[in-house]
Amino acid sequence: MDPGEGGSPAAPSTSGAAPVTIAGAAAEIKEDAGKQVVVILIGPPGSGKSTFAEAVMAGAAAAGRPWARVCQDTIGKGKAGTKIQCLKAAADALKEGKSVLIDRCNLEREQRSDFVKLGCTVQADVHAVFLDLPAKVCISRSVSRTSHEGNVQGGMAAMVVNRMLKNKQAPLLTEGFSRITFCTDDDDIKKAVDMYSALGPSHSLASGVFGQKSKGPVQTGIMKFLKKADTSSINKSSGTMVTSSERKTGQQNTTLKQENLEAGGACSMQVEKKLDNLKEKEEQSKEKVSSDTSLCTLAFPSISTADFQFDLEKASEVIVDAATDFVQKHDNVRLVLVDLSQKSRILSLVKDKAAKKSFDSSRFFTFVGDITQLHSKGGLQCNVIANAANWRLKPGGGGVNAAIFNAAGEALQHATKECADTLRPGNSIAVPLPSTSPLHQQEGVTHVIHVLGPNMNPMRPDCLKSDYTKGCKVLREAYNSLFENFASIARSYPGKQNDETSSRKSASGVISPNDSKTKREGSDDSQRTKKYNSMGSSDAPNQAREEDNKKNGAVTNKTWGSWAQSLYEVAMHPEKYKNADSILEISDEFVVLKDLYPKAKRHVLVISRTDGLDSLADVKKVHLPLLRSLHSAGLKWAHKFLEEDASLTFRLGYHSVPSMRQLHLHVISQDFNSPSLKNKKHWNSFTSAFFLDSVDVMDEVDQHGSVTISPDERLLAMELRCHRCRSAHPNIPKLKTHIAACKSPFPSHFLKKDKLLSASTVRTGCS
DNA sequence: GTTCTAGAAC
């Protein structure tokens, strides 16, 4: 044993106290089949790793569990070796069925990641034991020792320890550990040694994070030890928001504020309160806000108050109500409202309103910082972050959405796409963030929950104008949905130590839906249900059908964009929209809908309700009666419109390659007098061969059993020609000026097959 | 499908 580390009372306990309880957790040794364990020790020189390892080796060997200690300081024939040698030795020991103690500093995630991966190769549990003693203790021990295996001793030791501690990264479950034990003093170490020593071959340890406490004195300790006045360089490496009880003087309070600023501008309600009332509040606040990772934490931006222009005052009320309700009902969760600016008005409003409410303020507070860098820059560990998404769940657009998609990389885009295509206002969708995502690796974020709030901005879709009755309702729904999704995730969060689900953490550290096989309130099911709800009910049958198609070997030529689903949604669930002005008629076979962006004075869609009939390409002879029904409905509505305006002329037909999913017949007046007709594609889609007359379609299906589609994009890019006189025009405005005045008769081929419907044809019975 | 916008066209 290294005499330099002998100061640590890490030997097996002689006190006779219960051996395996740490930080108040229940006894964690379980009788079961027992698994090999890879224990990765984490700590600077002088933290007592070797003492720990040797004590555990001896104790556990006595209990019957074979261990191998892999010590980088001695692996080279008694001298310091390489990481590769350690990896090989550890892998060999695991193959022999031994459990392994990795005895090297492992202070940075990258340094230990390869050892974490070793556990996967033999299905071993991977544990971290973080020997997080005060720096001055480590330095003191390593300076004074004389025969350290790695030669970290004497005058150089202080510098080495100091340098290492600057870069230390506390272990996270998301790195792949199934269990993390924090030891912040010798007593903790003793208990951890006892626990691992008592581990027999048919034992395993509970999963989760154990023994973590608030940090703080470490860095100050280094500075005191090194007698340096300038704290800035070290403060920058501090990951915690609230520090130690040493901060009792005014000067130290200033340091706290400075630290928070340097750590990414972090400033929480709780922290500010603490600064103001430090003497009164210190003990109760410091642990809760700083590093209480036993609470599953959701960081969320204010929804709808940026681009969607929702009133801040009203939004703050909704936030405070929803959040306080939530934290009062759930005991293992923490909510953090995040905004970038210290001057954020929404944060101020929420803080003010929250202050008037009675609840545990350590479980809902505000935080200034970048939501994509809360851990690395702000020292705030958040397992889950919310995204103020757009309805298409796509990256870009600026603000939080762009920042999160950017920080999370393509992994989030792919993961999102697997969960949902679109989102409705008032809903949210939880997306497990793949471990390949930088946001997962660097910030420890395991899930992103996309939320869509109400829109009050007339320049954005689904504007509620100034209807704040509905707006507040939808915003509340959005937060409720967000928090419910978060609760589902939190139920399987391993940090909740007495939670029966805590051991169900996957080895990769990612809580995937499949891992959450908890029986509590069926979180798995609720997650799935939520997934479909969030998309609108259309996607569940859509996915099922697509899968069926694949099974049946059906060829799906067209993939529909997320924006192309709305007609399908209306067709499948017209009752949901029956009060909307745009729905004109609902039958078993079809729905008649005013086109949201009419390209003429009158423009309606007759949408088939047959599931699986996306476009003309899917139409078979069996659908002929349906085509006739659609046509009849179109005629009926055209007649109705002609009664209202006898000057109109109608044409009924289909786009050969529609943009929107679900077979729909256009009934469109031939004036094309509409501000929504804006470009060449619009024009040509109704006036070129791209537009297939309903009568021709029915004839062709009748004669050939299907419609010949020759998708030709060039039809849409053709020059702009008047549909009456065929004159060419240089641009849309000039064309529109012309058609408003053109009185030429329609080309004769339209007239031959009753393709045009006007007051005169109705009167003469030609239609 | 719409919206946005850089840059072409005028």
Added chain:
DNA sequence: GTTCTAGAAC
């Protein structure tokens, strides 16, 4: 300078 389009973004 403004108008308009094409293509990217949504």
